[in-house]
Amino acid sequence: MKISVIIPVYNAEKYVSQAVESAIVHDEVFEVILVEDASPDSSLEVCKELTSKHDKVKLHQHPDKKNHGAGPSRNLGIEKSTGDFIAFLDADDYYLPNRFEAEKKLFINPEVEGVYGAIGVHYYSEKAKEQYYKLFKDSLTTVYKKHSPKDVFPGLIHKLGSFGLFSLDGLTIRKASMIRKLNPLFKPMKLHEDTEFLFRLSYYLELYPGIIDQAIAMRGVHESNRITKVDSNKTKPAISRTILWNETYKWAKDEATISDDIKIHIKRMQRSFEIANAPKLKKWGMIIKYLVTDYESIKSGLYNINFRYSLIS
CATH class of the missing domain: 3.90.550.10 (Spore Coat Polysaccharide Biosynthesis Protein SpsA; Chain A)
Known part of the structure; x- marks a missing residue:
């Protein structure tokens, strides 16, 4: 080698x-x-x-x-x-x-x-x-x-x-x-x-x-x-991970052989960190928009975890 x-x-x-x-x-x-x-x-x-x-x-x-x-x-x-x-x-x-x-x-x-x-x-x-x-x-x-x-x-x-x-x-x-x-x-x-x-x-x-x-x-x-x-900072991880999942989604959405299930999960992660990173006044509006535009996410255990993270962050 x-x-x-x-x-x-x-x-x-x-x-x-x-x-x-x-x-x-x-x-x-x-x-x-x-x-x-x-x-x-x-x-x-x-x-x-x-x-x-x-x-x-x-x-x-x-x-x-x-x-x-x-x-x-x-x-x-x-x-x-x-x-x-x-x-x-x-x-x-x-x-x-x-x-x-x-x-x-x-x-x-x-x-x-x-x-x-x-x-x-x-x-x-x-x-x-x-x-x-x-x-x-x-x-x-x-x-x-x-x-x-x-x-x-x-x-x-x-x-x-x-x-x-x-x-x-x-x-x-x-x-x-x-x-x-x-x-x-x-x-x-x-x-x-x-x-x-x-x-x-x-x-x-x-x-x-x-x-x-x-x-x-x-x-x-x-x-x-x-x-x-x-x-170890309480606010910056949400910012950096928003960028991570944004980049991941930009790549994954155009890959034909990645399953829809995984693409949906990546999109949820992207959205959850965007919500977590939002100012408090804007956060609830983003959550409501998220629920309206992605109703299927409500049924997902993964969504619920990310949703709770967004609320407490």
Whole structure:
């Protein structure tokens, strides 16, 4: 196997060395591609030191040397990669020794286009643990049991609570399949671009479970995490998830082979977060309009959950 590990780097001077070193120790890792995204800290200097120290490490920046975000940075890394497989790693996360154990066996089968595994949580400080333990606890981010590839997309979309989910840090993809079937790759969203990417990826590619009962990588949690700051805020999650479901619906509504049931569910999710994000004075008008224009939703348990969320948010 020749795996290219893509690491977007922004404000990660304290963590990126650990991420790189956790990747290059694996024989399967052919190269580690750092895409430095105009960090205001000393990340660029640290990345340059890593390239001079390790032959496997390659450094790139966007042509205009400006900040473009995690999604476009991953796209640039994929474009520059030369391996047969793509794996991802955030600059403040790290791999564990078992990271590619399942992949070595599963990718022998040419029908396997992607493999996903579980990730754990590492708190970089007691303060970070105090702030974010309620959000992440010590649990695995994982799909709860082994599923056929055909069940992954509907499971992620329709049954997230009972199906579970996986992270980019635990995902390895056959590059040729991804390039051929997925266009665009990552969209330039400020948040949840990885979730939107995983929705589409799981629809187009045959994804198989690897190690899902123990961590193969660790999510690093610290006070300045981009995602933890948003997810721990009481109002911003509704805004970012509205964008996520808007993008998902724009894609899904034009896919002829996605079932009407799933399209309806995506539309409901979109509407529920729009309502949750609305000012209080406007919220009830949106709820009434929702009930009038989508009467069938009243019968749905999923709708009722989303409806209650909209009222209390």
